[in-house]
Amino acid sequence: MGEGLKIKMEIVIVGAGPVGCYTAQLLKNYGIKTRIIEEHQEVGKPIRCAGLVGRQVFEETLLPLSENSIINRIDGALFFYGDDNFIIQRERVAYVIDRERFDKSLSQGLNVECGKRVVEIKERRAGYILKTNDDDIYADLVIGADGATSRVRKYIAIQGNSEGNKKRNYKKKEYIKNYLGIQYRIKLEEDLSCSKITQVHLREGIPFFIWVIPEGDNIVRVGVISGNPRRDLLEFLRESKIKGNIIGKLAGVIPIGLTKNIYKNIALVGDAAVQVKPLTGGGIFYGLKSAELLAKCIRDNRLDEYDRLLKRKFRKEIKFGLKARKFYEEINEKELKNIFMLFKKNAEFIEKVANFENHSVIFIEILKNPKIFRDARQILSRNIGKLLF
Numbered sequence: 001m002g003e004g005l006k007i008k009m010e011i012v013i014v015g016a017g018p019v020g021c022y023t024a025q026l027l028k029n030y031g032i033k034t035r036i037i038e039e040h041q042e043v044g045k046p047i048r049c050a051g052l053v054g055r056q057v058f059e060e061t062l063l064p065l066s067e068n069s070i071i072n073r074i075d076g077a078l079f080f081y082g083d084d085n086f087i088i089q090r091e092r093v094a095y096v097i098d099r100e101r102f103d104k105s106l107s108q109g110l111n112v113e114c115g116k117r118v119v120e121i122k123e124r125r126a127g128y129i130l131k132t133n134d135d136d137i138y139a140d141l142v143i144g145a146d147g148a149t150s151r152v153r154k155y156i157a158i159q160g161n162s163e164g165n166k167k168r169n170y171k172k173k174e175y176i177k178n179y180l181g182i183q184y185r186i187k188l189e190e191d192l193s194c195s196k197i198t199q200v201h202l203r204e205g206i207p208f209f210i211w212v213i214p215e216g217d218n219i220v221r222v223g224v225i226s227g228n229p230r231r232d233l234l235e236f237l238r239e240s241k242i243k244g245n246i247i248g249k250l251a252g253v254i255p256i257g258l259t260k261n262i263y264k265n266i267a268l269v270g271d272a273a274v275q276v277k278p279l280t281g282g283g284i285f286y287g288l289k290s291a292e293l294l295a296k297c298i299r300d301n302r303l304d305e306y307d308r309l310l311k312r313k314f315r316k317e318i319k320f321g322l323k324a325r326k327f328y329e330e331i332n333e334k335e336l337k338n339i340f341m342l343f344k345k346n347a348e349f350i351e352k353v354a355n356f357e358n359h360s361v362i363f364i365e366i367l368k369n370p371k372i373f374r375d376a377r378q379i380l381s382r383n384i385g386k387l388l389f
Helices: 018-029 101-105 151-166 229-239 286-299 303-330 332-345 347-352 360-368 370-388
Strands: 009-012 033-040 052-053 070-081 084-097 111-114 116-123 127-132 137-139 141-144 175-188 198-202 209-216 220-224 245-258 266-268
Touching: 009 137, 018 033, 018 101, 018 286, 033 137, 052 286, 070 209, 070 332, 084 101, 084 209, 084 347, 111 116, 116 151, 127 141, 127 370, 141 151, 175 229, 209 229, 220 245, 220 303, 220 347, 229 370, 245 303, 286 303, 332 347, 332 370, 347 360, 360 370
Parallel strands: 009 033, 009 141, 033 111, 070 198, 141 266
Antiparallel strands: 052 084, 070 084, 116 127, 127 137, 175 220, 175 245, 198 209, 209 220
């Protein structure tokens, strides 16, 4: 790897989701051709995403993204616990997007072959043979952008574990826990009063939260990530004041953790690389920014630099998120209520410091505020060390 990769090579991207297509667009911009294979019959379907992204997705990427997919702009969130609530207002903090339109716009002008599912990967000389349900494809470089249940990642894991038996360090580089999320689109019977405010409902026993996202045209997206999401979502809908017709359903796997992102001439990106925010399960921003790092490494003939650059950019944030997720899943009802009240009491402070894509910012700012940190220590007591160390 020290001599770098040849640019004139067969590069195959597995997966035509937004991260796979964005990677291809970046490489195309650098004058590097790619071939994308996608197991589904159409780009953008089926949808497996809540469709809420921070505005950084459209403001901080190297290539401009089409804003035609934006269908609503969000100005804040209303947080609920039991009968209590508070609001955090931040103008245009996030966008609700039409994921099908978003994905299709990213695929424009690319060589995408739909209906091809990878069933096996075999090394062939310095490259790989991708056996699909349709044909065999040779690749000098494989990019796995094939989502949460990535077959490319599984191949790396098998090869890595085989080598890890000798090196005894591979297992330490991989930790992944899969969660299941479900979302319904509901056409409301009554007019929506807050058409630009999302709702976040915290409940004991639910490892994430229940969300209500206003899409526009009196349609909301209501979803949850949990151990039994369908049960929890239906229970929430029975108890809530949300009344209307279900006009769409989606479900998806959310991978949380860390994994090895490169093996020889194979690289992972997006959900396949578990580039996902551990506290919310969102992955589009991390995936797109990681694609930029990967494309740059390929352009510069330094694929071996990819893991190091990822660690420098995201590893600290993801590790903090994993600690915070473990902490959140272990707290009891009293602690959850007290944390909610702490955030409610300091809602104005949170409005100023919160970052949609980097959740550790709030904790860092709390550390700088003696009064809030003192209150947090009293509430968290037995758990504070899990976040600090």
